[in-house]
Amino acid sequence: MFSNLLSLRGVAAIVNIFSRQTKLQRNVPNLTNFSTTSVACVNFFNKLPAEKLWKSVTSVSNAGAKKGRGKGAGRIRIRDLNRGQVIGIGRINMLWPGLSAPVIRGRELLKQQRLPDDPERMEKLTKLRDSMTKFRRLRLSPIERGWSGTRMPGRSIGPPDPIGEDEFVGFDTKVLQLRSLLIMKGNLGRTRNYQAMVVTGNGQGLAGFGLGKGKEAVAALRKAKNKAGQKLMHFEIYNGHTVFHDFYTAFGKTKIFVQKKNEGYGLRCHRAIKEICQAIGIKDLRAKLEGSNNLQNIVKAFFIGLLQQRTHQQLAEEKKLHLVEYRAENEYFPTVVASPSKVRTKEEILKDETLDFIQYVMDDRVILRKKKFPRFYEKMPHYKIYLKKYEKYRNHEKIRLMLKTEYGEVKSFLNDRYPEEKVESEA
Amino acid sequence: MTIFFRNLVQNNVKIILTRNSDSQLFTVSYRNLSILPSVYDGKEDPAPKFFSSNVQVLLRRLTRPDFAKVFRKRTNSGRDVLKTPSYKFLTDEELEAEIAKANKRADRLLQMPPIVKIHQPINEILSEDPALIGYDNVKYLFTDITFGVANAHRIIVERDPDGILRSSDHDIRKRLNQTYFPIKGRKLREPIMFTDKDRLNSLLESEKYEFVLDRACIQYEPDEPSYQKITSITYQHIDMNKNYDMLRSTRHFGPMAFYITWHQSIDNLMLELLQTSAVREAVLLTALRHEIHGDLANGEQVQALVHQILPTPIQLSKPDRLTEEDIELDNKCVECIEKYIVGNSAMKSQQELALQGFREYYQQMIELSRGLKKAHGNA
Incomplete structure (x- = not known):
């Protein structure tokens, strides 16, 4: 009886009632305070089993659940009082x-x-x-974590399932999007479906993306992953680290401006583009997004852009001119990266032809470069004071370093006028 | 003209002087033998020989400039990250013009550090003013910092406590020039890698020759004894270890070739050239020796041959096919070298062996190319 009653206690309010009840029961044999008024010993709390009581406080009606009630903060959870x-x-x-x-x-x-x-x-x-x-919360190791918390987007879900005996060796799949969709059905009404978009690749030029739908998130992910494995595309990578040239690409209202970058630049772009680049094996690139940021459109636009790239040889053949590369680290030595079979002469070049490389590969599209305004504080008086005050310290760090390399400590003839003092203090 | 004055505590001057006298005994021990630096301080001045156009052409050709190495990726240009490469569409003529420009840049990159005689100490008393004796107990230094005056011609004088006004010596001149008109990369104090012989030795052992020579070029003037000592040690180390390839296509190969020729020790380089089948360069080296010392019996013949060799393209690798003109020229070269080995070489047996090896290899090459030509027909 004791423990049975105890198990009924759910919320703080119930606890009070419980203590009153036990008092009541103990009071029954006490005949000094005898009264003829009836006492209700059977009530809501000792009539129903614990399971039903808990359900009454924690459950949400079907209509409420459809509206999204009973989730998040303030939600009562079932406790095992035993x-x-x-x-x-x-x-x-x-x-x-x-x-x-x-x-x-x-x-x-x-x-x-x-x-x-x-x-x-x-x-x-x-x-x-x-x-x-x-x-x-479900705890994930930092390596397994995706873009945000324990959400699926950005997380790795392994290579696509093998088809027969063909295995996807060296492939890895990243989730780009996982969302629930509500669809109407004739007999069931509004039902929930999951949709997933993933990208899979081996980091050596082979990659593909897939879209999968399912009743469960896991099923949707699996379908998307296997579909991505079926739709692999091969991309050439320039010097094993970047794209062949800058390009513009669009899908729907999504526009992407992609720029070829030097080694060591890294991937500075939308996180989905970053995952795609990692799947393909591109290491350095910059991409600027304009217009809609619909993720599926971003993915499609980027893949289309990559597929429409032209190799240097193709560009040289199109233009019938030598394509020459200049690198700052090589003292701008003109390296011919591609030569056409027949080179045009200067007279054969049309008057209004696009000869600028970047302008040509961007199809005469010009990226809008916004003017950089000075920071708000740069016009304020305190900033001028700060500049004046710290002007004299601007080389101190370098000087300290030089002194440390020379003497092993910061010292100069200015502060070393009485070296014997230091010897005494050390002794 | 603005005159700034600067007084140095006498102690500081003393430190500089003692340090310089220490570096007089600068040798680097190399395993058991130690390299003794030899500098251009004899009676004869190397500058006229070095700057003569004949020698310059020979040195430039001996450098064997390979553009892949001349324009290699350099990381010492103060850039912390690489820059995105740029591209251009060029016609044939434009490309040629660009390559011509690159050739000029290569000339600049391969410009050889000059070889000159060690400078003489400056002992010029400008005036003696006994009235100023004991005026102060420190030395006064006066520097003319007018804009546009070359460092070498800048007026730098000192007034001693005994009233004598004299022109400053080279070390003080260098110090003051560097103070008022700093040269990027040059330090006021000599870097430890040059003063500490162990450190220099470890650099040489790890074959960082180009680094040592480049830094010496920045830190010193070409007529300074320290510069000539350090370069001399480095050149000798290279010569002993036959690491000539590390200096090829750099601006230091010419001075090194000049140095070893000047000091009559080209045998190692000659042997290396013969072993790598570069007979044409071997002839150029004998020609260089004849230009500098004029001690070859067949000097006229060598000079005539040099005029034939210079128009031919530089051979960066062994040729895979020979034309009849090539064969003729190479045979003349071999004859020339034979005479040199008999007459002037100090490593006769080894060089003869190397030459014999070359002859055999060359005979095979001739047969191969003639056979190929026959097989392909004359077209």
Whole structure:
């Protein structure tokens, strides 16, 4: 009875009622305060089993659940009130031989007796129960984590499933998008579907993307992954690190301006483009997004742009001119990267022909470069004061470094006028 | 004219002087033998020989400039990140013009550090003013910092406590020039890699020759004794280890070739050239020796041959096919070298062996190319 009642306690409000009830029961044999008024001993709390009581406080109606109620903060969670309780040990600390203690200890027969109360018992129980209420997040190692928290986008889900005996060796799949869609059905009404977009690649030029739908998120991901494995495309990578040239690409309202970059630049672009580049094996690139940032359109636009790239040889053949590369680290030595079979002469070049390389590969599109305004504080008086004040310190760091390399410490003839003083203080 | 004055505590001057006298005994021990630096301080001045157009042409050709190495990726240009390459569409004529420009840049990159005689100490007393004796107990230095005056011609004088006004010596001149008109990369104090012989030795052992020579070029003037000592040690180290390839296509190969020719020790380089089948360059080296010392019996013949060799393209690798003109020229070269080995070489047996090896290899090459020509027909 005791433990059964205890298991009914759910929320703080219930606890109060519980204590009142136990008082009531103890008061029954006390005939000094006898009264003829009826006392309702059977109520909502001791009539129903724990399961139903919990359901009544935690559940949300079907209509409410469809509207998204009963989620997030303030949600009541089911607690197991039996946890931390042992039969035979209760609020009143009694020794029950055969239940909470052995019948015979040594040569002595133990007797039922009351032991001193444990004042911390209730505190311990409440602490234990409170620990069950908290929502625990699924913890992911930093390596497994995606773009944000434990959400799927950005996470790796392994290579596509093998087809027959052909395995996808060296491939890895990254989730780009996972979202739920609501669709209407004739007999079921509004039902939930999941849609996933993933990109898979081996980091050596082979990559593909896939879109999958399913009743469950896992199914959608699996379908998308396997579809991506079926639609692999090969991309050539310039010197193993970047694209062949700058290009412009668009899909729907999404526009992307991609720029070829030097080694060591890294991937500075939308996170989805970054994942695609990593899947393909592109290491250095800059991409600027304009217009809509619809993820599926970004992915499609970027793949289209990559496929429409022209190699240097193709560009040279199109123009019928030598394509020459200049690198700052090679003192701008003109390296011929591609030569056409027949070179045009200067007279054959049309008057209004695009000869600028970047302008040609961008199809005469010009990237809008916004003017950089000075920072707001640069016009303020305090900034001028700051500049004046710190002007004299601007080379100190370098000087300190030089002194340290020369003497092993910061010292000069200015502060080393009385070196004997230092020797004394050291001694 | 603005005159700034600057007084140095006498102690500082003393430190400089003692340090310089220490570096007089500068040798680098190389395993068991130690390299003794030899500098251009004899009676004869190397400058006229070095700057003569004949020698310059020979040195430039001996450098064997390979543009892949001349324009190699350099990381010492103060850039912390690489830049995105740029591209251009060019016609044939434009490309030729660009390559011509690149050739000029290559000339600049391959410009050889000059070889000159060690400078004489400056001992010029401008005036003696006994009235100023004991005026102060420090030396006064006066520098003319007028804009546009070359460092070498700048007026730098000092007034001693005993009232004598004299022109400053080279070390003080260098110090003051560097203070008022700093040269990028040059330090006021000599870097430890040049003063500490162990450090220099470890650099040489790890074959960082170009680094040592480049830094010496920045830190010193070509007529300074320290510069000539350090370069001399480096050249000798290269010569001993036959690491000539590390200096090829750099601006230091010419001065090194000049140095070893000047000091009559071209045998190692000659042997290396013969072993790598570069007979034409071997002839150029004998011609260089004749230009400098004029001690070859067949000097006229060598000079005539040089005029034939210079118009031919530089051979960066062994040719895979020979024309009849090539064969004729190479045979003349071999004859020339034979005479040189008999008459002037100090490593006769080894060089003869190397030459014999070349002859055999060359005979095979001739047969191969003639056979190929026959097989392909005359077209």
